[in-house]
Amino acid sequence: MRIALGVEYAGDAFRGWQSQANALTVQDHLEAALAGIAGQSVRLHCAGRTDAGVHATAQVAHFDVSVVRPLGAWVRGVNNKLPRSVAVRWAAEVSETFHARFSAVSRRYRYVLHNAPVRPAILSGRVGWFHLPLNEHAMSDAAARLEGLHDFSSFRAAGCQAKSPLKVMHEARVHRQGEYVIFDFWANAFLHHMVRNLVGALVYVGKGTYPPAWVEELLHARDRVHAAPTFPADGLYLCGVEYQPHWPLPNEGRIIAVPRIPLS
Missing domain, CATH: 3.30.70.660 (Pseudouridine synthase I, catalytic domain, C-terminal subdomain)
Known part of the structure; x- marks a missing residue:
């Protein structure tokens, strides 16, 4: 089973997206939290690997898992295991032909x-x-x-x-x-x-x-x-990743979230 996730994070709390030996990246924290819900190791693939200090309001990632969990478990359950600077916003089941990076247009x-x-x-x-x-x-x-x-x-x-x-x-x-x-x-x-x-x-x-x-x-x-x-x-x-509308993603595959900064 393949699950797509929408992820938000404050990049100044992490050393970028991509997994590192120090386990201080967004990917490391998310994979550990997902594994806690899945009961097995999980490997994430994202739409865009952000550098240290770069934030995301609408990152998209996917992972494969052999167990069945309610979609809410991949959101609320995972968020309970994450630091406050990162959160899963939504989860959707997709076919194995979907790829967070290569399917993005x-x-x-x-x-x-x-x-x-x-x-x-x-x-x-x-x-x-x-x-x-x-x-x-x-x-x-x-x-x-x-x-x-x-x-x-x-x-x-x-x-x-x-x-x-x-x-x-x-x-x-x-x-x-x-x-x-x-x-x-x-x-x-x-x-x-x-x-x-x-x-x-x-x-x-x-x-x-x-x-x-x-x-x-x-x-x-x-x-x-x-x-x-x-x-x-x-x-x-x-703040945005767009996909073809046939994928079962929020807003027909147009994942856009403008950062809410208090602008004067």
């Missing part, structure tokens, strides 16, 4: 940036921070130039294992809400550190170092050395 990320002279305290680790004033209109102009099919090599981490740097950016948007600047990206898939590198480039545009057209130059250069530094993970959220 697109993913959505949001970066929340506190743009104010003084760093945040209450939201430390949950939002990014930049102290100089940023021009959200220039950043919005630059972000729109990222849409479409592009080679995103200039925004790819050196250790990225993706087979191809070619990705389709369905939407890239920037808007301001008070002291917060919100970056939204929707693409078929993302490279390692791609969103954090995009945010870094857009911040360079926002502070006036480069014009909006600079991001087009970076796309054409296809070389990471020409781009801005990688932005911190603090404000990054995996």
Whole structure:
């Protein structure tokens, strides 16, 4: 039997998603909790392996199990065994042809940036921070130039294992809400550190170092050395994974949950 899960977690409490020897990752905690309910070892596969410090409001994962449990046991029962910084939001039985990663048709990320002279305290680790004033209109102009099919090599981490740097950016948007600047990206898939590198480039545009057209130059250069530094993970959220509607998942397979940050 294959079970799909919707998972939410605060990434600053973990060393990323992927299992490690120190057992301090989201995957490690979830697999231990699932094993406690299943009475057998469980291996999880997720839609997107997030780095240390990266949060998720709508991660999707699946696992195979030979025992039958009520779907509620995979939610409430598992949550009783998890630390407070991670929770299973829903569970659904799926066929063995479903794969949380390979069946996904697109993913959505949001970066929340506190743009104010003084760093945040209450939201430390949950939002990014930049102290100089940023021009959200220039950043919005630059972000729109990222849409479409592009080679995103200039925004790819050196250790990225993706087979191809070619990705389709369905939407890239920037808007301001008070002291917060919100970056939204929707693409078929993302490279390692791609969103954090995009945010870094857009911040360079926002502070006036480069014009909006600079991001087009970076796309054409296809070389990471020409781009801005990688932005911190603090404000990054995996907030959407989309599947074909024939899968028995919430919202006809469109798993989207915008992070609820108190924006002023």
